Amino acid sequence: MGPVRNTSMPVLVLLLCCLCLDSGSALDTITSFQPIRDSDYIISNGSAFKLGFFSPVNSTNCYLEIWYNKKSVLPTQWVANKEKPLKDSSGFLTTSEDGNLVILDGQKEILWSSNVTNSVANSSxxxxxxxxxxxxxxxxGKIVWExxxxxSDTLLQGMKFSTNVRTGEKVQFxxxxxxxxxxxGSFSSDLQPQTQSLVQIFIWKDGSPFWHIGPWSSRSSIEKPEMNSIYHDKFCLTEDEDGTYYFSCSYVSNSLFHYVMTTEGDIAARYWYYEKDDWGILWNAVKSECDVYGMCGAFGSCNSQSSPICSCLPGFEPKNTKEWNRGNWTSGCVRRTPLSQCAVVNSSIEAVKMDGFLKLKRMxxxxxxxxSPAHENFGGSSTKSEDYCRQQCLENCSCIAYAYDSGTGCMSWTRSLIDIQKFSSGRVDLYIRVTYSELDKVGDVKKVVTISVIIGAIFISICTFLLWRWMAKQKVKVQELPLFNVEKLAKVTNNFHLSNKLGQGGFGPVYRGTWSDGQEVAVKRLSKASGQGLQEFMNEVVVISKLQHRNLVRLLGCCVEGEEKMLVYEYMPNKNPHKEKLLDWRKRFNIIEGIGRGLLYLHLDSRLRIIHRNLKAGNILLDKELNPKISNFGMAKIFRSNEDQANTSRVVGTYGYMSLEYAMEGRFLEKLDVFSFGVLLLGILSGRRNSSFYHDEKSMSLLEFAWKLWNASNIVALIDPIIYEPCFEMExxxxxxxxxxxxxxxxxDRPIVFVVISMLKSEIVDLPHPKQPAFIERQIALDTKPSQHRQRKCSDNNFTITMVQG
Incomplete structure (x- = not known):
């Protein structure tokens, strides 16, 4: 018998080699020994992104691209060989002998290279x-190229585009x-630093300005405040020692979210909407014709809400009247009367005829x-800062306009005023320099306008009062909403018998009713003693009749007869067994998630953009499957698409669920509902009521209690013992x-609802450290001060229809 050969080691080596070859596409690294061919790909270590060869829709060309790994239908984020595509499947990506990353075709011709001049061999x-x-x-391990x-056309988290003011070198997308x-394509975007403190972002079309935003401070733009509210200071503009300005964006981590420049020249901020399995747009650059650069020419102002959209600035007239009247505004406007102050020698006689400034709001x-930042804000006084800007401009004969912003400082203009736009809210005030004769004209016009406005206001007030009186006596007519008479609703509720009473809120009592076919309904009857009235009633009818979502209560109809006003809703059965058996952790999380989905629909996806303003436990109803439904829209506020916040002199809602800026200042935005949702969430998880609206100095609010436990690293003590299980603790x-x-x-500091839902679903892994909540005791202390400018309509949340409690 011959010698026995040990074959186990070669077989093992061969097996490992086969496994490596088979799993090569799952690696995250490329070397000369591990190239990528047409059907191969690599995936980043955390499985966020994928790299491989890909052919766009309606194209046979092949490109090396990076795209999101989570969804194969998501668009490309980066392209390597965009100018030299592969014509077949014979190409591959590898590292060359000189250490560069290269794409080779079937004949091993280089189609694309990283072009690093001082690279070394054996790179990866x-x-x-x-x-x-x-x-x-x-x-x-040094990075020599990235x-x-x-x-390409996409700006991901952490990406930067930049401009070096000394060398002119730019990184643009x-x-x-x-x-x-x-x-x-035809469009590109880059930074344009004008001065040391003023930087603008431009979109160019074939080398000419197409859109611009600026000036830009270190973290925000004075012209796009809605960007700041969405991203919460996640923009960053920095300058290094060699004169390079960098602009970068940091979004929530691990989210399918990016900027993209479209083929039409727009920049869109897009996120992946999982429920719709499609893209959603949070912000885009070009929303109307007025966003196109220089639409109205020099000294022209654009207003997308007006017709025509272009008009000359005060003191100016069209340069070419015929073209202007035909809708060709490119020639712009010229000054009607030359400035006089610098044309004469200053004297006591001429001093009364000095040039002045006309104020244009929200421009x-x-x-x-x-x-001109030299004034250093005069110790924080914006009034003195604006006076400084005005005086500096007035003393400079070349200065034709100025503006002031607390973050940017003084801005002045000595050249033609181009790309001016009028907005309905936000932005800054622009002051246009005109001769004294133009100021007199404006004064006369103001008198005429003031008198006309007063007369018109009186007339409108009378008409409004008469219309209100008529509406109070007539039936409400809402499209596609059934109307019921008092007799029918009295019959189905057994004449509003106490045995059918489900509960009572600020609006009035709610009764259970049963139609003849056995369908149960909830009838909400406006009480004469209620603090709410026709305005809240009409608001709820108009708002909720246009909403359709599984997490919003459905309005079936209404009734208005004489003094009776009633709303008919789908019935939410209150047949809950003991809470210990009913609301376990999973059920409570489903309730939390459902409330969040309903809120997201109101803020972002409904036909109307709505802020609820009274989100609390008593306004969350549960159906028989324990699905939550948001109710009571009597205090809801409808926003237009271009609004992001508003003020009110009539504060309504429930103490304990109000944010500080709303309770004290009447200022409300989407973050008001986010605050209320947070209180509701903590109440559901802890099984505790928020007692902060009671004027009891010894009582501790839910928020204060949670915050103290958080700071003491004992937040586990907040969890309701009924739902606590070690396996669910982290969730x-x-x-x-x-x-x-x-x-x-x-x-x-508060996230928007979309981000909140992503956090709850763990789509966002790393959560920021919370800052101190707004304790309601502070609100009450401030509220004790007398005020003649605010009305408050707040409930104690003593009565509810369906309680969502631990």
Whole structure:
């Protein structure tokens, strides 16, 4: 018998090699020994992004691309060989002998290279979880090239585009030529630093300005405040020592969220809407014709709400009247009367005829601004700062306009005023320099307008009063909403018998009724003693009749006869067994998530953009499957699409669920509902009522109690013992963390509802540390001060229809 050979080691080696070859597409690294071919791909270590070859829709060309790994239908985030596509499937990606990352075709011709001049051999490329493809030296691990320095049409988290004012070198992102052709299109975007403190962002179309935003301070733009409210100071503009300005964006981590430049030249902020399995748009640059650069020419102002959209600034007239009247505004406007102050020698006689300024409110400021930060805000006094700006401009004969912003300082203009736009809210006031004769004309016009407005207001008030009186006596007519008479509703509720009474709120009592076919309904009857009236009743009818969502209570009809006003809803059965058996952790989380979905629909996805203003436990009803439904829209506020906040002199709601800025200042925005949701969330998880609305100095509010436990690292003590199980502890603590983020004192610190839902679903892994909540005791202390400017209509939340409690 011959010698026995040990074959186990070679077989093992062969098996490992086969496994490596089979799993090569799952690696995150590329070397000369591990290239990527047509059907291969690599995935980042955390499975966030994928890199491989891909053909766009309606194209046979092949490109090396990076895209989101979670959804194969999501668009490309980066393209390497966008100008030189592969024509077949024979190409591959590898590292070359000189250490560069290259794409080779079937004949091993280089179609694309990282073009690093001082690279070394045996380098490797790695795809990171940020979507960044990096090329490293094998020996030192030093990054010598990265894809985020060469963006395509998308700006991901952590990406930067920049401009060096000394060398002129730029990093910009550009549109695709078409949806099926990723080569460089007609549009690109970059930074344009004008002065040391003023930086603008431009979109260019074939080298000419197409859109601009600015000036930009370190974290926000004075012209797009809605961007700041969405991203909460997540923009960053920085400058390094060599004169390079960088602009970057940091979004919530692990979210399918990015900027993209479309083939039409728009920049859109997009997020993946999981429930609809489609993209949602949070913000876009070009919303109307007025956003196009220089639409109305020099000294022209654009207002998308007016017809025609272009008008000349005060003191100016069209340069070419015929073209202007035909809708061709490109020639712009010219000054009617030349400025006089600098044309004469100053004297006591001429001093009374000095030039002045006309104020234009809520404007997008023109391009080509000069800055003057030397006044240093005069110790924080904006009035003195504006006076300083005015005086500086008045003393400079070349200055034709100025503006002031607390974050940017003084801005002045000495050249033609281009790309001015009028808005209905936000932005800054622009002051246009005119001769004294133009100021007199404006004064006369103001007198005429004031008298006309007073007369018109009186007339409208009379008509409104008569209309209100008529509506109070007539039946409400709402499209597609059934109307019921008092007799029928009295019959189905057994003449509103106490045995059918379900509960009572600020509106009035609610009764159970049964139609003849056995269907049960809830009849909400306005009480004569109620603090609410026709306004709240009509508001609820108009709002909820246009809403359709599984987490909003459905309005079946209404009744208005004489003094009787009633609403008929779908019935939410209150047949709950003992709470210990009913509301376990899973059921409570489903309730929390359902409330969040309903709130997201109100804020973002409904036909009307609605802020509820009275979200509390008593206004959350449960159906027989324990699905939550938001109810009581009598205090809801409808916003237009271009509004992001408003003020009211009539504060309504429930103490304990009100945010500080709303309770004290009457200022409300979407973050008011986020605050209320946070209080509701903490109440559901703890099984405790929020007692902060009681004027008892010894009582501790739910928010204060939760915050003290958080600071003591004992937040587990907040959890309702009924739902506590060790296996659920991390999920429950995460929800408490989200609740504390929702109730932070300052609105800018609270996340929007979309982000809240992503946090609850753990789509966002890393949560920020919460800041101190707005304790309601502070609100009550402030509320004791006398005020003649605010009305408050608040309930004690003593009565509810269906309680959502631990």
């Amino acid at each position: 490329a790695q795809l990171l979880d940020s979507g960044n493809l990096v090329l490293r030296e094998s020996t030192t 894809s985020i320095q060469h963006p 550009s549109s695709w030529k078409s949806p099926s052709d990723p080569s460089i 997008k400021v023109p391009d080509f601004a000069d800055s 429950i603590l995460r929800c408490i963390h989200v609740g504390l983020l929702c109730v932070q004192e300052f609105a800018k």
